[in-house]
């Protein structure tokens with residue numbers, strides 16, 4: 289592995305999906321029916337998967353390079369995350385390697401996703417010196433992460449920067465492969 293170990297933390301609502309799955313399930317789940325509702329939600333183009341081909345490539349490249357990956361979400365429905373990952377097209381192996389940290393920030397302590405990042409680091413037994421990249425559509429989450437010294441990609445819903453930034457990240461991994469072939 290030539291790419292330095294980094295914890296990759298990826299948000300769910302607004303980032304992996306365009307809409308807000310947590311709110312949708314809260315409004316519609318009268319009993320435990322979240323799987324069927326999740327499929328309904330994903331079928332709606334307006335709120336379904338966001339850039340699934342790009343995100344599939346990202347997850348697979350990170351997994352292949354042995355990078356720790358966490359889904360860091362405020363959602364109260366972590367049980368539907370494997371459905372999202374499977375609909376993106378990821379294999380069971382990749383899905384099983386992804387750690388989920390869910391729940392609201394105040395329950396975890398630090399603001400934004402910083403508590404989620406800490407928990408993910410603990411899960412993967414990563415030291416404080418291991419860098420983290422947060423990919424999240426909420427600018428307050430990315431600001432809190434920046435203030436704590438983490439790298440960020442703002443999954444801006446109103447501009448092309450998200451796709452560009454993920455593309456640049458993938459290019460870094462591709463250039464690592466090229467460099468290692470020449471060395």
Ligand SMILES: [Mg+2]
Pocket residue numbers: 299300301302303424425426
């Ligand atoms: Mg979000």
